[in-house]
Amino acid sequence: MRRAASPQETALTRSVHRILLGLVVLVSVFLLILWRSDNPRLERLRLSLADRLAPSMSLVNQPLVFASEMSRDYRNFFDLYSQNRELRREIQRLRAWRGTARQLEEENAQLRALNNVRLAPHATFVTGDVIADSGGPFLQSALVNVGARDGVVDGSAAVDGNGLVGRVVGVGQHATRLLLLTDFSSRVPVLVQPSGRRAILAGDATSAPVLEFLENPDQVNPGDPVRTSGDGGVFPPDLPVGRLIALPDGTWRVALSADYARLEFVRLLRYAPDTRIERPGGLILSRPRGPDEEAPPAAAVAPATSGGGG
Amino acid sequence: MDLALWFSPPRLIRIALLLVLGLAAIFVEAAPLGLAADATPSPDILFCVVAYWSTRRPGSTVLIAVFALGLARDLMTDAPVGAGVLTLVFASEFLKALGHGLSRRSFATEWLLLATVLALVIMAQWLIVLILLAHPPYLTDLAYQWLATMALYPVLALIFRWLFRIGWRKGEPAPGAGMRVPQ
Numbered sequence: 001m002r003r004a005a006s007p008q009e010t011a012l013t014r015s016v017h018r019i020l021l022g023l024v025v026l027v028s029v030f031l032l033i034l035w036r037s038d039n040p041r042l043e044r045l046r047l048s049l050a051d052r053l054a055p056s057m058s059l060v061n062q063p064l065v066f067a068s069e070m071s072r073d074y075r076n077f078f079d080l081y082s083q084n085r086e087l088r089r090e091i092q093r094l095r096a097w098r099g100t101a102r103q104l105e106e107e108n109a110q111l112r113a114l115n116n117v118r119l120a121p122h123a124t125f126v127t128g129d130v131i132a133d134s135g136g137p138f139l140q141s142a143l144v145n146v147g148a149r150d151g152v153v154d155g156s157a158a159v160d161g162n163g164l165v166g167r168v169v170g171v172g173q174h175a176t177r178l179l180l181l182t183d184f185s186s187r188v189p190v191l192v193q194p195s196g197r198r199a200i201l202a203g204d205a206t207s208a209p210v211l212e213f214l215e216n217p218d219q220v221n222p223g224d225p226v227r228t229s230g231d232g233g234v235f236p237p238d239l240p241v242g243r244l245i246a247l248p249d250g251t252w253r254v255a256l257s258a259d260y261a262r263l264e265f266v267r268l269l270r271y272a273p274d275t276r277i278e279r280p281g282g283l284i285l286s287r288p289r290g291p292d293e294e295a296p297p298a299a300a301v302a303p304a305t306s307g308g309g310g
Numbered sequence: 311m312d313l314a315l316w317f318s319p320p321r322l323i324r325i326a327l328l329l330v331l332g333l334a335a336i337f338v339e340a341a342p343l344g345l346a347a348d349a350t351p352s353p354d355i356l357f358c359v360v361a362y363w364s365t366r367r368p369g370s371t372v373l374i375a376v377f378a379l380g381l382a383r384d385l386m387t388d389a390p391v392g393a394g395v396l397t398l399v400f401a402s403e404f405l406k407a408l409g410h411g412l413s414r415r416s417f418a419t420e421w422l423l424l425a426t427v428l429a430l431v432i433m434a435q436w437l438i439v440l441i442l443l444a445h446p447p448y449l450t451d452l453a454y455q456w457l458a459t460m461a462l463y464p465v466l467a468l469i470f471r472w473l474f475r476i477g478w479r480k481g482e483p484a485p486g487a488g489m490r491v492p493q
Contacts, residue, residue, distance in 0.1 A: 020373050024399050031381075032392035036442045046385045053337075053386065060337040068343050132340035132386065137351040137451035138439070139388040142342060177388070182347035184445035205448060207347045260346040 047147075047172030050132075054145055054175045058131045065264075125267040126150045128176065140183035140205060142166070144266055147174045151270060155234050158266045163240040163257030164188070164228060165266055176268065181209055181241075181256060190241055190254075191229040195219045198229055201241065201254055208245060211252040222246040226254050236271040324370035327474065328363050332379035335359050340387050351451050353458035356383050357431065358466045360398060361424050364405035365412050366476050376402045393438040397431040413478040417464070425460050432456055 034042045128146035146152055148171050158165045158178050166186065170177035179186055186203035192214070199214040214220070224244040230237025242254040335355035344350060356379060363371045380395030404427065412420050432452050439446040470476050 017373070021399070021403065024373065024377050025396065027377075028392040028396035028399075030392070031384075031395075032390065032438065032442065035391040036444060042391060046388075046391075049382065049385050057337050057340065060334060061341040064338060064341045065343065130342045130345070133342040133345050134340075134388040136339075136354075136387050136389050137447035137455060138390055138435075140345075140347055141388045142345055143340070143386075180345065180347075203347075205347050205451070261344075261349070263342070263345045 043170045043177075047170050047175060047177065050143055050175040050177070051147070051172040054131060054143070057143075058129070058145060061131060124270045126152055126270070127265055127267050128152075129265060130263055131175075137205075140180040140186075140203065141169075142178045142180060142263070142266075144176045144178060144268070145174065146268065147172045147176050149173050152176050152268050153270055156271065157228070157235045157239060157269045159239060159269065160258045160263055160266055162259055163242060164235075165258045165260070165263065167234070168268060178266065180260070181258075182207065182260070188235065188241070189229045189231040190226050191237075192220045192244060193225050193227060195224070198231070199252075201226070206253075207260070208242075208253040208255050211244070211254055214252055217252065220244060220252070236269060239269075321370050324367055324476075325372055325375055328359070328367075328371065329375055329379065331359050331470075331474075332356055332375075333382070336379070336383045336386055339383070350458060351455040353462045354428065354432075354455060355459075355462065355466070356380070357398065357401070357428055357459060358463050359470075360402050361405055361427070361463075362467055362470050362476070364402045365408065365420070366470075366478060368406040368409050371402060371406060373399065373403070390435065390439050390442070390444065393435045396438075397434045401427050401431050410478075417467070421460070421463065424463060425456075428456055428459055 031042070126146050128144035128150075130142050131145045132143035134141045144158070152168060152171050154168055154171050156168045158168060164181060166178040166180040166183075167188070168176055169179045180203070181188065181201065182203045182205060184203060184205055186201075186209070188201045190199055190201045190211070191197070192199060192211075195216075197215050197217075197220055200212045201209050202212045203209045211226075222244055226241045226244055228235045228237055228239040228241060240257050242256040242258075245253045245255050247253060335358070339352045339355050341352075344352065360371065360376055360379065364376075376399055377395060380398040381391075383389070383398075384391045384394040405424075408423075412423070432455065436446050436449070436452060
């Protein structure tokens with residue numbers, strides 16, 4: 001079979017190659033349009049790939065992450081013993097606190113039951129391992145190894161031990177994609193305490209996102225704690241976000257509480273907003289009956305629920 | 311085209327090796343080492359792998375394999391899907407076209423050429439994002455990525471040369487060399 005390629009064959013190969021290259025360009029442009037228009041199909045494609053690759057991915061990543069952590073914490077090896085003792089002591093102390101907290105929680109619950117208090121729903125959570133980050137400079141995002149199978153919901157808030165990290169933007173079976181607060185397209189409604197001023201936290205690929213649309217900036221001070229406001233019903237209210245920083249040019253930024261440099265585990269909160277009042281309640285009155293209307297079913301009809309029947 | 315040569319086992323093995331190494335490069339790029347916004351962007355390892363294969367084994371650097379790897383990387387690392395794969399494919403085609411012209415040159419020349427190609431690739435990605443009216447990344451971040459990639463390339467080239475025994479071919483042209491665009 002081994003023979004020199006004839007001129008026709010070379011020409012054929014070349015034209016096949018050109019057609020292939022043209023197809024590649026077409027497909028790429030099509031994908032770019034899908035990407036730019038935030039097509040959900042692309043997100044599904046992304047997550048189905050992540051679902052397939054997630055197990056092997058953590059296999060490759062774990063040694064790398066381990067090595068980087070080792071080099072970062074190499075000093076800890078020298079005082080491992082004293083650190084261990086200190087941790088043991090701390091665990092003892094925290095155990096005592098846990099007992100106290102449980103006792104107080106029970107007592108609290110009993111007192112609430114006595115007083116008929118209805119609390120805002122508690123957010124339940126799933127904890128996941130961060131298995132990948134976006135790597136490149138284009139997007140600030142991360143992949144977590146829990147998914148719809150573990151009960152993750154699209155749009156949930158992601159927090160670490162200290163504060164808000166980001167938002168779930170895609171859910172696969174075994175993987176979830178997070179958009180970090182630092183990404184260009186991240187916008188989160190927040191509240192500056194103690195003044196209660198509302199603002200929008202807008203990411204700009206720096207470690208301290210900008211605070212936009214801050215009302216009455218003269219009432220806030222640098223160092224004020226910033227928390228989620230819960231506006232929009234996506235995030236639960238009152239999650240810690242960070243502390244306010246004032247810049248000389250008059251803009252406000254937020255130093256994030258979440259420790260992005262050592263983000264290994266994140267908690268994805270499952271949160272259903274409490275009953276919301278969307279509009280003022282309707283008046284309850286007896287309406288005068290029109291000549292062509294049927295007899296009303298009852299004398300008092302709430303207009304909001306009457307529809308066309310009343 | 312000569313089918314027996316086209317589907318010869320050594321060539322298939324080289325393509326498989328390219329796919330495996332490319333996938334490993336994507337995994338390493340995506341490893342969660344720098345989640346902070348001010349962390350240095352990870353180097354473009356996939357570019358190094360594809361560039362090495364395109365110059366050393368142009369016949370085995372199949373267009374479809376490069377396309378699949380680029381697409382997988384775009385999807386896995388949340389880059390602008392399409393921009394990364396398009397620029398990677400064109401860079402690979404360009405390097406394949408240069409082919410053995412490079413083999414007579416020194417490694418420094420090759421390194422300089424790749425640095426130029428990578429700079430063009432990164433600028434093209436940046437421009438595509440700008441044209442699509444999305445928010446392009448900071449140029450300083452891109453410059454760091456470029457520097458990190460070019461610093462890594464000689465190390466990877468050494469690994470491929472001595473561990474995988476992929477170097478310049480002597481004498482006969484690579485199988486599938488007819489695919490190369492004439493210089």
